[in-house]
Amino acid sequence: MSPALVLPLALALAAPALAAQDVDKVNGSITVEAGQEAGDLSTVNGSIKIGAGARTGKAETVNGxxxxxxxxTAGGLETVNGSIRVSGKGKLSSGLETVNGGIFVDRGGDVRGDIETVNGAxxxxxxDLSGGITTVNGDVTVGVDSHVKGGIHYTKPSQSWFSFNQRDPKVIIGPNAVVDGPLVFERKVELYVHSSAKTGPITGASAVRFDGATPPGQ
Incomplete structure (x- = not known):
């Protein structure tokens, strides 16, 4: 190799990779295209969409x-008024959180944190969820082959939260699902546990066992 090329090549190999750029908005949605990389994603009034195979930091919005x-592959996901949906084989290095919005993680999901919501299902x-599930009013389904390592906790609703949901939440632990740690219910729920599922100790509710694909009446 020519000596004139040695120094530029050495410098190029030693240079650190550029950090992925953060995206920060107040009004407007954020989209990360498939296969792209980005840093943290933040908006107030807008949705966030992350395309297939992309890599990002945490994603936060208020109304979206x-x-x-x-x-x-992403960091934690958080919204106040909006849902969170993670398609297959999503890898999240932190937890998922909403106030008024559902949370769904599809097959092959790996969440390294907790899942928390107030009124969302x-x-x-x-x-695989390394942490636990905490909610007040939302239904919870730990579906087929899922593993929740940190237990499930329903906190007692204050009087102001009752208006959001007049019926008792339904909690379903599905076929071959595992919930390590305690299941603690500070409010009335309907709890269904599949005969092939495994759970930690249950406090505050009585489990109804079922054998089919879905609980009775579902």
Whole structure:
């Protein structure tokens, strides 16, 4: 190799890779295209969409939903008024949180944190959750082959939260699902546990066992 090329090549190899750029808005949606990289994503009034195979930092919005396509690697996802949906094989290095919005993680999901909501439903299918699930009024389905390592906790609703949901929440632990740690219910729920599922100790509710694909009456 020519000596004139040695120094530029050495400098290029030693230079650190450029950090992925953050995206910060107040009004407007954010889209990360398939296969792209980005830093943290933040908006106030707008949705966030992350395309298939993309890599990002955490994503946060106030009034908007967060949609994650297949095979995405991202940080935590958080919204106040909006849903969170993670498609297959999503890998999230932190937890998921909403106030008024559902959370769904599809097959192959790997969430390294907790899932928290106040009024939204939570659904997992073949998903590993390293933390636990905390909610007040939302239904919870720990679906087929899912593993929740941190237990489930329903906190007692204050009087102001009762208006959001007049019926008792339904909690379903599906076929071959595992919930390590305690299941603690500070309010009345309907709890259904599949005969093939495994759970930690249950406090505040009585489990109804079922054998089919869905609980009785579903």
């Amino acid at each position: 939903s967060i949609s994650v396509a297949e095979n995405v 939570i659904g997992l299918v073949d998903t």
